[in-house]
Amino acid sequence: MFEILVDGILWDIALVVFFGGIAWRIVAVFRHGMPRDLAEPRGSGIGGAIMTNIRRFYPRHEIAPKIRLHVIAGYMFHVGLFILLFFAAPHVIFIEEHITGFGWTPMPYWAFVVVSQIAFAGLILLWLHRVLHPVTRLISRTDDHIASILVFVVMLTGCMALLESFTGLRVLHRFTVELLMIYFPFSALMHAIMFVPSRGFTGALFNRRGVKV
Amino acid sequence: MRQGDAIVVDAMTTSRQRRRRYMTWSLVLLLALTLVLPLIPYAVEYAQVNDSSLVPNPGADLWRDVRQRDNPVMGQTQVRGVDTGVLIYKSGEDWRIFRMQWLAPYGAIFMGTVLGLTILFYLVRGRVPIPGGRSGKKILRFNLNQRMVHWFTVGIFLLLALTGFILLYGRFVLIPLLGPEGFSITASACKEAHNLFGPLFLFAMLLLIITFVKDNFYERGDLSWMITGGGLLGEDTDAGRFNAAQKAWFWIATVFGLALCITGLILDFAVIGQSREIMAISHVIHGTSAVVMTGVLFGHIYWATAGMEGGMESMTTGYVDANWAEAHHNRWYEEVKNEGEIEKPSEKPGPGSASAIGVASPHPGD
Numbered sequence A: 001m002f003e004i005l006v007d008g009i010l011w012d013i014a015l016v017v018f019f020g021g022i023a024w025r026i027v028a029v030f031r032h033g034m035p036r037d038l039a040e041p042r043g044s045g046i047g048g049a050i051m052t053n054i055r056r057f058y059p060r061h062e063i064a065p066k067i068r069l070h071v072i073a074g075y076m077f078h079v080g081l082f083i084l085l086f087f088a089a090p091h092v093i094f095i096e097e098h099i100t101g102f103g104w105t106p107m108p109y110w111a112f113v114v115v116s117q118i119a120f121a122g123l124i125l126l127w128l129h130r131v132l133h134p135v136t137r138l139i140s141r142t143d144d145h146i147a148s149i150l151v152f153v154v155m156l157t158g159c160m161a162l163l164e165s166f167t168g169l170r171v172l173h174r175f176t177v178e179l180l181m182i183y184f185p186f187s188a189l190m191h192a193i194m195f196v197p198s199r200g201f202t203g204a205l206f207n208r209r210g211v212k213v
Numbered sequence B: 001m002r003q004g005d006a007i008v009v010d011a012m013t014t015s016r017q018r019r020r021r022y023m024t025w026s027l028v029l030l031l032a033l034t035l036v037l038p039l040i041p042y043a044v045e046y047a048q049v050n051d052s053s054l055v056p057n058p059g060a061d062l063w064r065d066v067r068q069r070d071n072p073v074m075g076q077t078q079v080r081g082v083d084t085g086v087l088i089y090k091s092g093e094d095w096r097i098f099r100m101q102w103l104a105p106y107g108a109i110f111m112g113t114v115l116g117l118t119i120l121f122y123l124v125r126g127r128v129p130i131p132g133g134r135s136g137k138k139i140l141r142f143n144l145n146q147r148m149v150h151w152f153t154v155g156i157f158l159l160l161a162l163t164g165f166i167l168l169y170g171r172f173v174l175i176p177l178l179g180p181e182g183f184s185i186t187a188s189a190c191k192e193a194h195n196l197f198g199p200l201f202l203f204a205m206l207l208l209i210i211t212f213v214k215d216n217f218y219e220r221g222d223l224s225w226m227i228t229g230g231g232l233l234g235e236d237t238d239a240g241r242f243n244a245a246q247k248a249w250f251w252i253a254t255v256f257g258l259a260l261c262i263t264g265l266i267l268d269f270a271v272i273g274q275s276r277e278i279m280a281i282s283h284v285i286h287g288t289s290a291v292v293m294t295g296v297l298f299g300h301i302y303w304a305t306a307g308m309e310g311g312m313e314s315m316t317t318g319y320v321d322a323n324w325a326e327a328h329h330n331r332w333y334e335e336v337k338n339e340g341e342i343e344k345p346s347e348k349p350g351p352g353s354a355s356a357i358g359v360a361s362p363h364p365g366d
Helices: A002-007 A009-032 A045-055 A064-087 A089-100 A109-132 A134-139 A142-160 A167-186 A188-208 B003-050 B060-067 B091-125 B144-173 B175-215 B222-227 B244-268 B276-304 B322-328 B330-338
Strands: B138-140 B319-321
Touching: A002 A009, A002 A167, A009 A167, A009 A188, A045 A188, A064 A089, A064 A109, A064 A142, A109 A134, A109 A142, A109 B144, A109 B175, A142 A167, A142 A188, A142 B175, A167 A188, A167 B175, B091 B144, B091 B276, B138 B322, B144 B175, B144 B276, B175 B244, B222 B244, B244 B276, B319 B322, B322 B330
Parallel strands: none
Antiparallel strands: B138 B319
């Protein structure tokens, strides 16, 4: 019963909420618009947006030593999760069978083990930093903690189902994924998509005013 | 008829009847023997088959050769690899007996005893308060990096301990609750998680050792601290940044933690040519180390939480009260005091203070 629900209607609901929610959030942000800038621009808005999007991938040297751990752990987790999501063998098969109709070469098992450990280490370190650092602890909301824990649970159930011997474990993993997909558009997890327009907006604004980005 | 003739006739009649009776019984006996005698060999064979002590199992020699109990010579096989010529690894039974009859029961007894003694100690001794109460002055005991390394190790260890003990004790505890199928799913999930998180523990242990080893070497006064039980059995003795018990815990965690890591890697990655004997020995060390480390961890958790006021906050906020430091780590307190690193109540780092955001902190990593 639970398996039918998870593989069936809940998956459909999760897909609709995920893509519909993301579209709604993006449209809502862009509908806000911005006040017309009457001053003569000192630089290109588009150039500033592109440059800032690239520039923010590495920290400014003034603060780099202080956030070294944060940056390293951030890359460990995000890059690791991206690789796991798109190159783990069960995911490639799932994407081929249920979404795209075509697949690609998955990574070998040993690579999966290495990447998943890097991703787990990064996620745990980031969450510990959020909890233990007085500033990040203060500015963190319940949403941030739920997002971190939910992602951890999804990754954990995925690893538990790795043997692919029990349907129950696969269903459990898929259920947590569906919960994550439903939660995604209404949470801080939206930064996975919104970081591009967010950086772009800041970069365009600054570059038009002649501020070095 | 005369009386004499009548007697003769009666005697003849009696003799005939007796003869006839003898013949009848003889025929019956003959018939019975004819039927029974051929069955005797079958009966004997049946009795021998049911008495295994009399007749050896015709397959015994074959299985003895297979198990190679008497002749530990490897067989021939096309499969190339370690121990591939051994059909049944006889020492595996020794390992199984160790796991089921020694590690599981005595491990539970050891951990249960430590836990019970800890609870008993708490009931008798109660919580140790900060002598003189809280001063309001704070001392930075552990910076952000140190706390992150500590909790990273804790998190990984707890996950490994939970999954590991489910694998060890699950059949006793979880099968009655979940049933065999439920337990097999749980065990499979735990095995995968245990194997995956295992190498991370090595990473965590190395970070932990590098971070804390500097202050955990033997110092003068540690022995007297240990003899007096840190003041429990006599006058309180002085201690540096870490007292003798904390140093002992550090080295126990280091030795048994590294043993766990090394043996865990041998068990996890069976692709480096290790034999089954090496795997069995590794498991013995792995299980024993896990039990010892978990047992001692109970004591560490007790003193950090319920056992002593003001201890836990050193690993959550990073700061301890000055009175706590002076009472339990007086030598370290004097060092910090001389360096002027005691913060007055008003200097306690708020969310926007320099030390809180790490802009001008004198402590690297904070």
